[in-house]
Amino acid sequence: MKNSIYFFMICIFMLSCNNSTDSNSQVVELVEKEQSKDSEGNSTTPNNSTTNIDEQIKAIKQEFKRIEEGIEDFLVIKKSEEEEEEMEPTDFKAYYEEGNKLVKLTAEFALGHGAEETDYYYKDGELFFVYQKQYSEASIQGPFTFLEHRTYFHKGKVIRVLKKEFSTKDTGEVDLTKVPNKDITNELESLEKWGQLLIEESNNRVKLNK
Numbered sequence: 001m002k003n004s005i006y007f008f009m010i011c012i013f014m015l016s017c018n019n020s021t022d023s024n025s026q027v028v029e030l031v032e033k034e035q036s037k038d039s040e041g042n043s044t045t046p047n048n049s050t051t052n053i054d055e056q057i058k059a060i061k062q063e064f065k066r067i068e069e070g071i072e073d074f075l076v077i078k079k080s081e082e083e084e085e086e087m088e089p090t091d092f093k094a095y096y097e098e099g100n101k102l103v104k105l106t107a108e109f110a111l112g113h114g115a116e117e118t119d120y121y122y123k124d125g126e127l128f129f130v131y132q133k134q135y136s137e138a139s140i141q142g143p144f145t146f147l148e149h150r151t152y153f154h155k156g157k158v159i160r161v162l163k164k165e166f167s168t169k170d171t172g173e174v175d176l177t178k179v180p181n182k183d184i185t186n187e188l189e190s191l192e193k194w195g196q197l198l199i200e201e202s203n204n205r206v207k208l209n210k
Contacts (some may be wrong), residue, residue, distance in 0.1 A: 012181075015118070025086070030046075037152070046186055053160070056152075057159070064121060064129055067104055074095040074104075076094070077094045079094075079209055083205075085186065089109070090107050090109040090205075090208075091107070091109065092205065093105070101125075102122050103121065104121055104122070105119070107120075113139070114134065114137065115135050115153075116132070118133070119131040120202045121165075127198070127199055129150040131148070131149075131150055131152075132139075132147075133146075134146070135147075142168065143167045148164040149161060149164075153199075156195075158191050162181040162184070164180070164181050166179045
């Protein structure tokens, strides 16, 4: 079940990148495009400190792009660890620049009729971007639900959160690039708690990979 779910997720995300053979370049292009628009095609920057946040988001995009474009040159360490009892092991890929500087950590696991993949990005040991992808199915016949969150950090604090959600009963091709992002930064009950949970999760998973 785990392998079949992973395979299905991989197929979907490959299709969402227009079946390109240059997947890293497509990821960079896709995220850059989607991170700047909300569900109505407008800028997703919150009203407060607009200029500062725009500059911070721009720097995050540049560092994200640098990492993805150089990903094939980094040292990759793969592990499979049990994070919780009675759960499938989590598969990790840790990417190190210059041999020992962690720049990206990917965690994947399957549970029941679903699977999750989370990418954590780091600069100078600090988390700056988290990309969460979740897939679930109510049954073999569907409906199938895809849920994504993109969280941006600046100096340990969340400055933006984007959400994308799509459900379908169709088992055919799903192009997630056509599904709009929604800026939920100001809708979260506690932005600080959201960020703290992601940082704690990141720290715990980094420890598992040492």
